[in-house]
Structures are given as C-alpha cells and as structure tokens.
Amino acid sequence: MTAPIRIGLVGNPNVGKTTLFNALTGARQHVGNWPGVTVERKSGELTHQGVAIEVIDLPGIYSLTAYSVDEQVSRDFLLDERSDIIVQVVDATNLERNLYLSTQLAELGVPLLLAVNMADLAEEQGDCLDYGRFAGLFGLPAVRTVGSTGEGLAELLDEVVAVSRAGRPPRVPMEYPAESEAAIAGLVAVIERDPALARRHPPRWTAVRLLEGDEHVLASIAGSPVAPAVKEQLAGVDAIENEARFADLRYSTIADLLPRVHTTCARRTSPSDLIDRVVTDRYLGIPIFLAFMWGAFELTFAASAPFGTLIELVFGWLGEQVRGAIADPWLASLVGDGAVGGVGSVLVFVPSIFILLLVLSVLEDSGYMARAAFIMDRLMHAIGLPGKSFIPMLVGFGCNVAGIMATRTIEDPKDRLIAILLNPFMSCGARLPVFVLFAGVFFTAHAGTVVFFLYVLGIVVAIVAAKLLRATVLPGSSAPFIMEMPPYRLPSARTTLLHMWSRSSMYLKKATGVILIGSLVVWFLASFPVGVEYGSEASLAGLIGHALEPLVAPLGFDWRVTIALIFGFVAKEVVIGSLGVLYGAGNDPGALAGALAADGALSAPVALSLMVFVLLYTPCLAALATIRKETGSWRWTGFSVVFGLSIAWVLSFVVYRIGRIVLGGA
Amino acid sequence: MALAPLTLLTPGTPGRVREIRAGDELKGRLTVLGLLPQAEITVVSAGHGSLIVSVAGSRYALSRGIAAQVLVSEGDRPA
Numbered sequence: 001m002t003a004p005i006r007i008g009l010v011g012n013p014n015v016g017k018t019t020l021f022n023a024l025t026g027a028r029q030h031v032g033n034w035p036g037v038t039v040e041r042k043s044g045e046l047t048h049q050g051v052a053i054e055v056i057d058l059p060g061i062y063s064l065t066a067y068s069v070d071e072q073v074s075r076d077f078l079l080d081e082r083s084d085i086i087v088q089v090v091d092a093t094n095l096e097r098n099l100y101l102s103t104q105l106a107e108l109g110v111p112l113l114l115a116v117n118m119a120d121l122a123e124e125q126g127d128c129l130d131y132g133r134f135a136g137l138f139g140l141p142a143v144r145t146v147g148s149t150g151e152g153l154a155e156l157l158d159e160v161v162a163v164s165r166a167g168r169p170p171r172v173p174m175e176y177p178a179e180s181e182a183a184i185a186g187l188v189a190v191i192e193r194d195p196a197l198a199r200r201h202p203p204r205w206t207a208v209r210l211l212e213g214d215e216h217v218l219a220s221i222a223g224s225p226v227a228p229a230v231k232e233q234l235a236g237v238d239a240i241e242n243e244a245r246f247a248d249l250r251y252s253t254i255a256d257l258l259p260r261v262h263t264t265c266a267r268r269t270s271p272s273d274l275i276d277r278v279v280t281d282r283y284l285g286i287p288i289f290l291a292f293m294w295g296a297f298e299l300t301f302a303a304s305a306p307f308g309t310l311i312e313l314v315f316g317w318l319g320e321q322v323r324g325a326i327a328d329p330w331l332a333s334l335v336g337d338g339a340v341g342g343v344g345s346v347l348v349f350v351p352s353i354f355i356l357l358l359v360l361s362v363l364e365d366s367g368y369m370a371r372a373a374f375i376m377d378r379l380m381h382a383i384g385l386p387g388k389s390f391i392p393m394l395v396g397f398g399c400n401v402a403g404i405m406a407t408r409t410i411e412d413p414k415d416r417l418i419a420i421l422l423n424p425f426m427s428c429g430a431r432l433p434v435f436v437l438f439a440g441v442f443f444t445a446h447a448g449t450v451v452f453f454l455y456v457l458g459i460v461v462a463i464v465a466a467k468l469l470r471a472t473v474l475p476g477s478s479a480p481f482i483m484e485m486p487p488y489r490l491p492s493a494r495t496t497l498l499h500m501w502s503r504s505s506m507y508l509k510k511a512t513g514v515i516l517i518g519s520l521v522v523w524f525l526a527s528f529p530v531g532v533e534y535g536s537e538a539s540l541a542g543l544i545g546h547a548l549e550p551l552v553a554p555l556g557f558d559w560r561v562t563i564a565l566i567f568g569f570v571a572k573e574v575v576i577g578s579l580g581v582l583y584g585a586g587n588d589p590g591a592l593a594g595a596l597a598a599d600g601a602l603s604a605p606v607a608l609s610l611m612v613f614v615l616l617y618t619p620c621l622a623a624l625a626t627i628r629k630e631t632g633s634w635r636w637t638g639f640s641v642v643f644g645l646s647i648a649w650v651l652s653f654v655v656y657r658i659g660r661i662v663l664g665g666a
Numbered sequence: 667m668a669l670a671p672l673t674l675l676t677p678g679t680p681g682r683v684r685e686i687r688a689g690d691e692l693k694g695r696l697t698v699l700g701l702l703p704q705a706e707i708t709v710v711s712a713g714h715g716s717l718i719v720s721v722a723g724s725r726y727a728l729s730r731g732i733a734a735q736v737l738v739s740e741g742d743r744p745a
Contacts, residue, residue, distance in 0.1 A: 062699060094723035095723075100698065243697075248702065281711070377729065386729075387727065481728065481729035482727070483726065484727075486725075
C-alpha cells in the first residue's frame with residue numbers, strides 16, 4: 001500500500017474552508033494539538049478512486065507573514081512540515097485578495113490546486129468564472145465547489161489525485177523587475193552552495209522572502225554556512241521598499257489576469273451592505289445586539305432545563321444502583337458518591353453549555369458575531385482591549401474554558417493575555433445553579449434581579465480589572481483593530497453542529513477528566529479518617545474547613561461554606577453538591593434549600609457575600625488548566641488564582657458589611 | 667484633488683486610496699488585505715469607535731486610529 005496523499009487545506013479566513021473540510025472528511029476527523037501550541041490540529045481521512053487521502057485543515061491566513069498563533073501554525077506547516085499538495089480554498093466572491101495568497105503559495109514549489117468555493121454566491125451576485133482558463137492563465141488548476149452542498153467535491157478529489165500524481169509545481173506568471181531579478185539570481189546562487197538549504201525550500205522562494213525581509217526565513221538560514229554570504233548580498237537592500245513593490249506586483253499580476261477568467265453575468269446590490277447599515281448603525285446597533293444576546297440566553301436556559309433535569313435523574317438513579325450493587329460500603333461510597341455523583345453534578349450543565357455554544361456558533365457562522373465585535377469595539381477600546389476580545393468574553397458566559405480558547409484570534413500577546421485573565425470573571429454556566437439556589441432561598445421575590453446583577457457585577461469587575469492590568473503589569477494600548485466582516489450567510493445545520501461539537505467536546509473532555517479526579521479527592525477528604533461520618537466536622541474536610549474558617553469569617557462564612565468553596569475549586573457547581581453532602585441533604589435540591597433556610601448561620605447578607613465570592617474567586621481547575629496551556633506560563637496561572645481570590649475576598653467583605661446594615665441579620 | 671483621511675469620507679461615497687501613512691508592520695497587514703494605494707474604497711458604516719470599509723471585494727472593520735492614517739480622495743477615478 002502506498003502512503004496516502006497528504007493535502008494541506010489552506011485559505012483566507014471566512015472562505016468556507018472548514019465547511020469544505022467537513023464535507024470532505026465527514027466524521028472521520030481527528031482533533032489534536034499542533035506541537036508546542038494549543039491550536040487544534042484537525043485532520044481527516046478519505047479514499048477516492050482507491051487512493052487514500054489525508055486532509056489537514058490549517059488555520060486561515062491572508063499571507064505567509066504570520067501575526068497570530070493560528071497563522072504561525074499554518075505558515076510553519078506550509079514551510080517546514082509540508083504536504084504532497086496544497087489545496088487553497090478561495091472565496092469566489094473575492095478572488096482578488098484570495099489570489100494574493102495563491103501567488104505566494106505558488107512559489108513554494110509544492111503542487112497547488114484552487115477550490116473556488118462559494119461559487120453559488122458569486123453566481124448569484126452575477127459573477128461567472130471560466131474555470132478551465134485558470135490553469136492556462138495562472139498556471140493553477142481550479143475547481144468550482146460549493147462546500148455547503150458538497151457540489152464539486154468529487155471533481156476536486158479527481159484533480160487532487162491527478163495533480164499530485166503529476167507532481168508539478170504551479171507556474172504563476174509573475175515577473176519581478178529586472179533589478180529585483182538580478183538580486184534574486186545573486187541570492188539563489190549563494191543559497192545553492194548549501195545543498196541542505198536549497199533542498200528545504202525552492203531557492204528562488206527563499207531569495208524572494210529574504211529580499212522582502214521575512215524574519216522567519218532570515219532566522220532559519222542562520223545556521224547555514226552560507227549565512228554570511230547571504231547577509232553580504234542583503235546589505236543595502238531596502239526590505240520595506242521590496243515588500244511594498246512585490247505586493248504591488250502580485251496585485252497587478254492578478255488584476256491583469258482576473259478579467260480574463262471573470263465575467264459578469266448580472267448585477268445586484270449586495271444584501272450584506274444593507275443589513276450592515278442597519279445592524280451596525282450608530283444608534284440601532286447596540287439595542288439590536290442586546291436583543292440578540294437576551295434572546296440567546298433565554299433560549300439557552302429554557303431549552304436546556306429539561307435535559308438538565310433528565311441527566312440529574314439518570315445520575316441519581318445510577319448512583320443508587322451502584323451503591324446497591326457493590327457490597328463493600330467503602331467501594332460503594334467511592335464509586336456511587338465520589339465518581340458517579342461528582343461527574344453527574346457536572347454533566348447536568350452540559351445541556352446548557354451545548355445549547356449556548358450552539359446559539360453562539362449560529363451567530364458566528366451567520367457573520368453576525370464579527371459585527372458584534374465591531375459594535376462593542378468602542379466599549380472594549382475604552383477598557384484597553386480590541387473589539388475582537390469581546391467574542392471570547394461572550395463565549396465565557398457559556399464556559400470559561402471555551403472562552404479562554406477563543407482568545408487565540410487576538411494577535412497582540414498582551415491583549416490576549418488580558419483577555420484570558422478577564423475571562424474567569426464572566427459568569428459561566430456552572431455558577432448559575434449556585435446563584436439560583438441561594439437567591440431562591442434568601443431573595444425569593446427578587447431572585448431574578450439578584451442573579452442579573454451578579455452577571456453585571458462580573459462584567460464590571462472585568463472592566464475594572466482590565467484597566468488595572470493595563471495600568472500596572474501589562475502597560476500599553478490595545479493593538480489597532482482590523483477585522484474582516486464576512487458576508488452574511490445562512491449557516492448550514494451540519495456546519496453549525498460540527499462547530500458547536502468541536503467546542504463543547506473539548507469542554508466535555510477537559511471537564512470529565514479533571515472533575516472525576518476532583519470528585520474523588522472530595523470524597524476522600526469527606527470520608528477519612530476511617531470511621532467518621534461522611535462530610536462531618538470530624539472528617540478531613542471538616543478539619544480543613546475549621547482551620548480556614550478564620551480567614552473567611554469576616555465574609556460571614558462558617559466551616560461548611562468554607563469546605564464547599566474549597567471543593568468548588570474543582571468546578572463551581574460542585575459547591576452545591578458539597579453543601580448537599582454537608583447538610584445531609586444528598587442530591588435532593590429541595591431538601592438542601594430547606595436545610596439552608598433553617599440554618600441560623602446563614603442569612604441574606606451571607607448568601608449575597610457567598611454568591612459574590614463564587615462569582616469571582618479562583619477559576620475552576622479546568623479553566624486553570626486551560627490558562628496554563630494558553631499562556632504557557634505557571635506564573636500567570638498562579639497570578640490568575642491570587643488575583644481572583646483577592647478580588648473575591650475584598651468585594652464579598654464589602655457586600656457582606658453593607659448587606660448587614662441594609663438587610664440586617666447575622 | 668484634495669487628500670483627506672478615510673475617517674472623513676462620506677459613508678456610501680466611493681473614494682480611492684492615495685497614501686498610507688502607517689508604520690511598516692501595519693502597512694504590510696493592510697497591503698495583504700488589498701488596502702493599498704490606488705484601491706477603490708467605500709465606507710459602509712461609521713460606528714462610534716471604528717468604521718466598516720469595503721475594499722477589494724471584502725469588508726473590514728478598522729479602528730479610527732488606522733483609518734486616520736489612510737489618505738483618500740473622494741471619487742473613484744484613478745490618479
């Protein structure tokens with residue numbers, strides 16, 4: 001059996017590349033990480049005409065110069081890892097800019113094939129293309145595709161097999177000016193003296209990139225014996241001037257050839273422009289955005305409630321069965337209370353997280369999310385962050401893990417770090433049940449208002465924290481904001497579901513692993529030393545609670561609340577499960593509410609202080625693990641813990657003291 | 667024709683990019699997106715802190731800081 005044909009699937013952002021990837025590979029996908037970074041690496045396999053094909057979906061890029069982590073991954077793959085063939089997905093409605101990347105890819109010396117995607121949209125707008133002429137004019141074979149319906153995929157794969165068999169790199173008719181050609185030739189001669197270097201990339205490509213001042217390429221030749229000779233050749237070269245001149249040349253080459261493949265069949269005004277005029281209007285923009293968000297949250301909570309209840313029932317039953325089936329009481333408790341109960345208490349929130357991520361995926365795939373970032377840019381700018389960082393914050397309302405991962409599109413490392421550190425203040429789905437329980441018991445009539453203000457408090461804290469970080473440890477102003485506004489489109493169910501799944505499955509994977517371990521630790525602390533009643537004052541958990549009580553007594557918390565908060569570090573929803581155990585109410589929320597109301601140590605001010613603390617303190621374990629991976633720094637991970645804890649302590653203290661004056665009570 | 671920063675271009679009126687007075691890195695990023703001298707450009711929507719422009723067949727949101735560095739002339743005739 002021969003090795004599979006390896007396709008590197010590249011393209012500008014928002015050209016429907018992932019839709020095409022999904023249509024090509026279906027469910028046969030592997031999601032892993034690129035080495036060294038946490039950007040997901042998606043690959044998939046298929047067989048066409050009896051030939052095995054591996055497709056690697058690369059993050060979107062506009063050119064071979066990388067600005068964000070995502071873009072670096074694509075560039076490194078294209079330059080260093082390489083594939084048998086590059087398939088560039090180009091947006092048929094915007095060939096000019098898309099072909100700019102093609103002119104750069106063509107020089108890499110790897111067979112290149114264009115998938116002219118979203119051809120249906122272009123034709124609707126009145127742009128018809130002559131695909132046969134692409135190969136003649138641009139030296140690039142092109143296939144018409146519509147990723148959302150799967151049109152043209154078979155033809156694309158036919159071409160993949162044919163082109164990679166022929167193994168001929170493309171020839172784009174680009175002519176550099178004579179003096180540049182002389183400089184290129186001089187560099188090529190030097191590069192060819194080092195065979196290892198000449199083999200790595202086509203010498204001509206390396207020469208062009210060196211003349212453009214590509215720092216990545218410059219760094220990569222540092223170890224070569226010809227490096228000094230290269231430097232000599234480059235002396236006196238104005239890289240900035242070259243870069244601008246070459247870019248101009250690429251665009252003018254495209255502009256010359258494009259009319260010959262591109263014919264206009266009818267003209268219509270773009271509906272995107274009309275929608276944009278309304279939804280990004282100076283006055284209407286924000287109300288429309290708020291209405292969308294309110295709808296999204298309403299839908300999330302209404303639609304997920306029945307599923308949550310169902311999961312709760314199933315796990316309750318499962319726990320009973322397990323405890324009944326295992327004779328040894330220790331083991332029965334370990335598996336029943338620890339493993340099943342712990343994981344169950346977290347899975348209850350999976351429906352709401354899935355549905356929220358689904359709604360957000362629809363908003364994103366339709367093109368609206370980019371407008372939301374635009375609308376919020378002014379506000380975000382005021383707190384020292386680019387508008388783009390608003391999207392991760394929104395995702396954070398579903399789950400901070402997903403939110404922190406969504407910061408990857410932010411180019412500036414400082415902006416991104418701040419966006420990561422703020423994310424835990426966005427009240428995620430896991431905190432809601434804690435609020436609902438306590439607000440329900442202690443603020444019956446005003447429970448909804450209290451919960452609403454907790455969300456607002458989270459946002460306010462995030463804003464102040466951003467200002468604080470900007471003023472102290474991460475000075476500077478936010479990087480200039482450039483963001484593409486993709487045309488509006490109706491998202492396809494398949495794409496949106498896959499989009500949601502790729503995000504929420506990460507949550508599931510992280511959550512279940514970490515939470516299983518955490519639950520077992522909770523069980524251990526609540527069960528030992530041998531002989532104590534589960535979760536009683538005499539257990540290890542009780543001892544720890546008592547030891548730490550003085551620290552949190554000023555906030556109104558007793559030992560039971562203290563333990564619950566410690567356990568809540570695993571995952572915030574665990575606070576409820578732990579209180580259930582500590583109050584002997586098990587998994588029955590009704591019984592727990594009664595027990596809480598009856599406890600003299602608790603009161604409205606304590607409840608308020610507790611909710612504020614739960615909102616702000618240390619991110620959960622899964623979020624911390626994500627912060628560590630995304631920042632690559634234990635120092636910032638530790639900072640996040642201390643930062644959250646300090647803010648939580650101070651605000652809870654203030655809320656508790658004021659609450660006692662206003663509301664009275666303990 | 668007089669040059670004006672992009673921020674002053676009337677929304678809906680086509681203009682042509684004449685000069686980009688930005689640092690090299692920013693200039694490079696704009697170039698790749700097709701925002702370079704001689705490109706035809708239209709302001710689609712001007713929000714509070716940034717604007718949406720249509721250039722080279724795509725729409726981009728640009729912060730005012732960037733837009734102020736892009737000098738345009740009104741009307742779409744090439745120079």
